[in-house]
Amino acid sequence: MSKLGTLGARLHHGEVGYDFVKNRKIWYGISILITITAIVGLAVRGLHMGIEFQGGAVFSTPKNMSVSVAQAEEYAEEASGHDAIVQKLGDGSLRIQVAGIDTKASDTIKEQLSEDLKVESEQINAELVGPSWGEQIANKAWQGLGIFLVLVVIYLAIAFEWRMAFAAFVALIHDITITVGVYALVGFEVTPGTVIGLLTILGYSLYDTVVVFDSLKEQTKDITKQTRWTYSEIANRSINSTLVRSINTTVVALLPVAGLLFIGGGVLGAGMLNDISLSLFVGLAAGAYSSIFIATPLVADLKERDPAMKALKKRVLAKRAQGKSAPEPEPVGSGGLGGGTQDAAPAVVGPRNQPASRSRGRGRPSGKRR
Amino acid sequence: MAAPKKGRNAGAQSKPWRSLALILIAIVGLTAGMFASGQTTPRLGIDLAGGTSITLRAEPEAGQESAINKTNMDTAVSIMERRVNGLGVSEAEVQTQGDRNIIVNIPKGTNSKQAREQVGTTAKLYFRPVIAREAGGAAPTPEASSSPSAGSGKAEDTKEKDGKKDESSSPSPSATSQGRAVTDGLKADASPSPKASESKGSGDGDGGGKGDASDPQNSKLQAEYAALDCTKPDQRTTAGKGAKPDEATVACGQDSQGQWQKYLLGPAEVDGTDVDDAQAVYDTQAGTGWKVTLGFTDKGSKKFASITGKLAQQQSPQNEFAIVLDGNVVSNPYVTQSLSSNAEISGNFTQESAKNLANVLSYGALPLTFKEDSVTTVTAALGGEQLRAGLIAGAIGLALVVAYLLIYYRGLSFIAIASLLVSAALTYLIMSLLGPAIGFALNLPAVCGAIVAIGITADSFIVYFERVRDEIREGRSLRPSVERAWPRARRTILVSDFVSFLAAAVLFAVTVGKVQGFAFTLGLTTLLDVVVVFLFTKPLLTLMARRKFFASGHKWSGLDPKALGAKPPLRRTRRPAGPVETKEA
Numbered sequence: 001m002s003k004l005g006t007l008g009a010r011l012h013h014g015e016v017g018y019d020f021v022k023n024r025k026i027w028y029g030i031s032i033l034i035t036i037t038a039i040v041g042l043a044v045r046g047l048h049m050g051i052e053f054q055g056g057a058v059f060s061t062p063k064n065m066s067v068s069v070a071q072a073e074e075y076a077e078e079a080s081g082h083d084a085i086v087q088k089l090g091d092g093s094l095r096i097q098v099a100g101i102d103t104k105a106s107d108t109i110k111e112q113l114s115e116d117l118k119v120e121s122e123q124i125n126a127e128l129v130g131p132s133w134g135e136q137i138a139n140k141a142w143q144g145l146g147i148f149l150v151l152v153v154i155y156l157a158i159a160f161e162w163r164m165a166f167a168a169f170v171a172l173i174h175d176i177t178i179t180v181g182v183y184a185l186v187g188f189e190v191t192p193g194t195v196i197g198l199l200t201i202l203g204y205s206l207y208d209t210v211v212v213f214d215s216l217k218e219q220t221k222d223i224t225k226q227t228r229w230t231y232s233e234i235a236n237r238s239i240n241s242t243l244v245r246s247i248n249t250t251v252v253a254l255l256p257v258a259g260l261l262f263i264g265g266g267v268l269g270a271g272m273l274n275d276i277s278l279s280l281f282v283g284l285a286a287g288a289y290s291s292i293f294i295a296t297p298l299v300a301d302l303k304e305r306d307p308a309m310k311a312l313k314k315r316v317l318a319k320r321a322q323g324k325s326a327p328e329p330e331p332v333g334s335g336g337l338g339g340g341t342q343d344a345a346p347a348v349v350g351p352r353n354q355p356a357s358r359s360r361g362r363g364r365p366s367g368k369r370r
Numbered sequence: 371m372a373a374p375k376k377g378r379n380a381g382a383q384s385k386p387w388r389s390l391a392l393i394l395i396a397i398v399g400l401t402a403g404m405f406a407s408g409q410t411t412p413r414l415g416i417d418l419a420g421g422t423s424i425t426l427r428a429e430p431e432a433g434q435e436s437a438i439n440k441t442n443m444d445t446a447v448s449i450m451e452r453r454v455n456g457l458g459v460s461e462a463e464v465q466t467q468g469d470r471n472i473i474v475n476i477p478k479g480t481n482s483k484q485a486r487e488q489v490g491t492t493a494k495l496y497f498r499p500v501i502a503r504e505a506g507g508a509a510p511t512p513e514a515s516s517s518p519s520a521g522s523g524k525a526e527d528t529k530e531k532d533g534k535k536d537e538s539s540s541p542s543p544s545a546t547s548q549g550r551a552v553t554d555g556l557k558a559d560a561s562p563s564p565k566a567s568e569s570k571g572s573g574d575g576d577g578g579g580k581g582d583a584s585d586p587q588n589s590k591l592q593a594e595y596a597a598l599d600c601t602k603p604d605q606r607t608t609a610g611k612g613a614k615p616d617e618a619t620v621a622c623g624q625d626s627q628g629q630w631q632k633y634l635l636g637p638a639e640v641d642g643t644d645v646d647d648a649q650a651v652y653d654t655q656a657g658t659g660w661k662v663t664l665g666f667t668d669k670g671s672k673k674f675a676s677i678t679g680k681l682a683q684q685q686s687p688q689n690e691f692a693i694v695l696d697g698n699v700v701s702n703p704y705v706t707q708s709l710s711s712n713a714e715i716s717g718n719f720t721q722e723s724a725k726n727l728a729n730v731l732s733y734g735a736l737p738l739t740f741k742e743d744s745v746t747t748v749t750a751a752l753g754g755e756q757l758r759a760g761l762i763a764g765a766i767g768l769a770l771v772v773a774y775l776l777i778y779y780r781g782l783s784f785i786a787i788a789s790l791l792v793s794a795a796l797t798y799l800i801m802s803l804l805g806p807a808i809g810f811a812l813n814l815p816a817v818c819g820a821i822v823a824i825g826i827t828a829d830s831f832i833v834y835f836e837r838v839r840d841e842i843r844e845g846r847s848l849r850p851s852v853e854r855a856w857p858r859a860r861r862t863i864l865v866s867d868f869v870s871f872l873a874a875a876v877l878f879a880v881t882v883g884k885v886q887g888f889a890f891t892l893g894l895t896t897l898l899d900v901v902v903v904f905l906f907t908k909p910l911l912t913l914m915a916r917r918k919f920f921a922s923g924h925k926w927s928g929l930d931p932k933a934l935g936a937k938p939p940l941r942r943t944r945r946p947a948g949p950v951e952t953k954e955a
Contacts, residue, residue, distance in 0.1 A: 055465070058467055069749060087423075087749050087750070088748065088749040089423065089748055089749075090746040090747035090748070095423075127468040127471075128467075129465055129466060129467045130443070130444070130447065130466030130467070131465060132451075132464060132465035133883065133884070134444060134447060134451075135444075136448045136882070137448075137451070137882055137884070137885070140880060140882050140883075140885070141881050141885045143880055143881070144876055144877045144879075144885065144889075145877075147876050147880055148872065148876040148877060151872060151876060152869060152873070155872060156869075192815065193814060193815040193818070195884075196816075196819065196885075197815065199877070199888055199892075200818070200819050200822050200888075203869075203870050203892060204825070206869045207829075207866050207867075207869055207870055208866075210865055210866040210869050211829065211833065211862055211866045214861065214862045214866065215862070244836055245829075248778065248832045248836075249825060249829040251774055252771050252774065252824065252825050252829070252832070253822060253825020253826070253828070254825070255771045256767030256770075256824055256825075257767065257818075257821060257822065258767060259764060259765075259768075259770065260763045260764060260767060260818065260821070262763075263762070263766055263767075264759045264762065264763025273760050273763070273814070273818075276814065276818045277818065280818060280822060284825070
């Protein structure tokens with residue numbers, strides 16, 4: 001069996017485990033850092049909107065050009081410094097579209113193009129074109145997005161609970177911000193493809209978070225009927241138990257996109273693929289990361305403030321203190337499981353006010369179950 | 371071997387062959403359908419396959435040069451965009467070029483003639499009261515002088531015409547109105563007299579008072595009406611050209627016999643912007659063929675009620691109103707009572723023409739008139755090299771996925787790969803079929819979306835496989851594990867796919883253009899994911915669990931209990947919450 005397979009087994013039996021919840025502050029910190037970088041990048045570099053959003057200039061050449069489309073594209077990008085879309089028309093003339101050009105700049109580009117393409121500059125016809133993705137489409141898209149987010153938060157609040165809905169929402173914002181930020185930093189032009197990529201991320205981010213939450217919900221279903229583990233500990237175990245699935249899914253989702261990005265875009269140089277696959281790659285990675293490192297710990301954080309969970313924690317700690325002599329069946333992620341609890345240990349005002357120690361507290365024999 | 375018949379799942383589980391057969395039949399059926407439709411590949415968008423580019427030039431109407439401005443051009447673009455891309459899946463692109471041109475790009479394989487009609491039709495729709503109407507030729511009685519004016523809602527002048535009242539019952543062929551807007555109370559006017567008498571005051575309706583503004587204008591209009599010969603095509607196209615909606619005008623129209631009639635019409639009382647929704651329906655009751663039904667906005671309903679109320683009190687033909695589309699009378703129903711609800715336009719529609727009309731009416735009128743400047747083919751915006759590079763890269767990525775699954779899941783990976791193949795086959799077939807059916811075209815972002823969908827589809831069975839393995843680790847043998855793991859995996863799959871589907875449904879309903887197209891693809895792949903997991907992966911795994919290779923936990927099966935680290939007996943329950951089988955989907 002592969003290493004991952006045995007890792008799965010060990011995770012399942014709680015032999016190994018990483019304490020995601022305990023170390024959450026580190027991950028929060030990292031995420032905040034990345035997010036701030038992304039926002040700064042966005043603010044400083046801004047997004048380059050493609051011709052589809054802001055319009056630009058279109059140059060039409062005379063008929064029967066001998067230059068190939070790819071060649072013309074190169075010339076146009078050189079002359080303008082922007083991405084160019086080149087199409088060959090039925091009569092053999094070329095239509096070259098360049099984003100973000102005003103009349104003045106278009107004259108210079110026209111001159112340059114006429115030189116490169118070896119045609120008289122009078123024969124090149126330059127005109128400004130409007131956006132094909134106009135304001136109305138954009139507004140409708142925002143509206144749709146807004147409605148969807150409201151509905152999904154309501155749905156999650158009903159199917160799960162409001163804390164999870166909130167955490168999923170935070171994770172979503174996190175993923176989108178990072179993706180947009182990376183996009184701004186790299187400086188690719190924003191095309192409709194980018195937007196579609198972002199929407200795909202949005203769907204995937206929520207999807208992935210929901211899968212993780214589903215396991216969390218299942219494992220914490222009867223949490224108040226036991227006194228062995230606190231919510232944070234169970235949340236942590238739930239992450240660990242879905243870890244193999246998360247890794248596998250992420251690998252399977254990322255591999256083809258990585259192929260598009262690094263092989264298609266990088267090695268083979270397929271320009272337009274770059275922007276789509278980049279947004280997908282960053283977004284999918286961020287989506288997988290945030291479900292585990294941000295969303296679930298956030299739920300645990302919020303949940304621990306719930307009076308019922310506080311009471312549970314008290315009972316758990318009390319029980320552990322009580323049964324200190326009993327051998328401990330290692331809880332999952334025992335490495336630091338107690339840690340999450342210890343933060344709040346002083347709050348323990350349980351029946352027995354003994355210091356809570358992580359290595360004790362087997363619940364079973366000590367009765368007093370509720 | 372323990373029988374897999376455990377409780378609630380027994381039904382579904384016991385007949386795995388049935389589901390597999392169902393999938394197989396679906397694939398075969400779709401394949402047959404695909405070949406029958408003659409379209410064996412999905413239609414590709416402009417970025418991948420090129421298409422046709424139509425350049426439209428805005429034509430100023432006399433004295434309205436200033437109408438060609440940025441606002442109107444932008445409005446025209448968004449209306450055209452919705453006309454050619456109503457469902458958002460056809461990948462058509464519309465943009466302005468220069469000051470007065472609009473470029474419409476439609477992907478290869480689209481019915482370009484239909485698209486040209488759709489973008490070219492201005493679709494200015496008005497409901498105007500009929501003042502006078504007669505058979506098409508030049509007026510025999512030039513002295514006719516009905517005044518369209520109306521002071522304040524009073525019919526004032528009365529004019530007799532050649533036709534003369536007495537013949538009102540004459541079943542002249544020109545009499546039957548060719549189309550009627552009928553609602554419940556609106557009846558077909560079998561034989562209205564072809565004559566015109568008193569003009570009616572158009573009343574207080576908004577703008578109604580304008581007609582009387584200038585007498586010279588009225589008489590000019592009278593002369594125009596008298597001179598109009600609707601049997602001449604050139605006169606038909608110019609009749610009433612440039613008429614403002616709030617002024618009376620003349621127009622031509624054909625009756626149901628195909629005879630041309632000419633009309634003198636009052637100011638528009640209701641117009642296209644009052645139409646909320648238009649649909650092409652087949653009139654099954656009357657069997658009269660295709661018609662277009664119109665639903666009004668709230669404001670439109672009120673206006674419509676008010677005009678029909680007024681008209682109902684008039685004599686024929688002043689009790690008629692004309693539905694004027696782009697200057698042509700397409701229908702002139704008469705009214706017997708006030709109506710507020712819907713109207714319909716019937717006539718000699720084919721399915722296609724009814725649908726086109728409903729389409730252009732739904733999305734409103736263009737603020738400008740356009741003339742086709744040029745129609746030419748364009749190559750793909752994304753070079754062929756790029757597409758090839760993308761395909762190679764995608765193939766390498768997929769090979770890596772297969773390799774990963776093989777290494778990690780061993781024998782189990784064949785089920786995974788088969789599921790992916792089935793899913794891919796279904797996606798391909800459905801997309802191919804949707805090309806001719808609803809104009810679906812696949813662009814590069816959609817291809818990338820489909821690649822991400824691989825991840826989501828794979829996730830469904832990864833979730834399931836991991837559950838099965840967890841069960842085996844608990845010490846169960848394979849067949850019970852497969853069944854016990856299913857309800858839990860099923861719930862996870864449904865809950866998470868629901869979120870994706872919600873996104874797809876909301877975006878599809880609310881947005882337009884490419885975002886809508888994306889929503890469509892997302893919804894489709896999500897549904898297919900559920901279908902494949904339920905009808906293929908699960909039954910296949912149930913069947914495979916009966917094979918010795920898997921059941922005995924062969925080293926290469928991916929389900930070797932030893933390798934999975936199964937603890938022999940059920941020693942204890944690790945889950946605090948009395949775990950597992952109590953799950954419901």
